[in-house]
Amino acid sequence: MSTVTDDPAGRESTLAADGAGYPGHITVRQRALTTVARAVTAESLGVDPGQVSVTLRDDSGLLGLDVVTPISIPDLDTVGAGYAGTTLLQRISDAQTVIRSGTTRITGNQVGRVDIRVRGAHIEQERRVPR
Structure with missing residues (x-):
């Protein structure tokens, strides 16, 4: 199991190279x-990586992530009345x-x-297939 050293100064974290068969550490x-x-x-959310903000934090010894992002959704004008997509949640x-x-x-x-x-x-535009 790897471990992360959370360093508020923004320096690198050192991970133990468990199970890799090699001595030393991976940074x-x-x-x-x-x-x-x-x-x-x-x-996973169908958006551009430049629109996503991630902050790392310590989560009781694990790596915690705080994510701020838009989400892609279908254009509601192009989906039918019986559209049964998954809920936002x-x-x-x-x-x-x-x-x-x-x-x-x-x-x-x-x-x-x-x-x-x-x-x-982010509204997904309808894709047209070229003829």
Whole structure:
């Protein structure tokens, strides 16, 4: 299991290289952790990574994430009356799970709590297939 040293000065965190079969430590900088979490969040919610803000924090020894992001939604003028998409709350809950597991898988840091604050909506334009 990897461990993260939360350093308020913004210096790098050191992770133990458990189970890798190699002696020593792996160093992952805070900026790299933030970039990975932004990318995973953007992909899970269908927005551009530049629109996502992630703040790292200590969550009782785990990596905690505070996320501020818009969310993509379908254009309501193009969906039919019987559109049965998932609710906004369900999409956010699903995104929390994806962000937690994806960030853990990529960085090797165990992610705990993921708090998401939605700050807007990105309307998905109808895609046309060229003839």
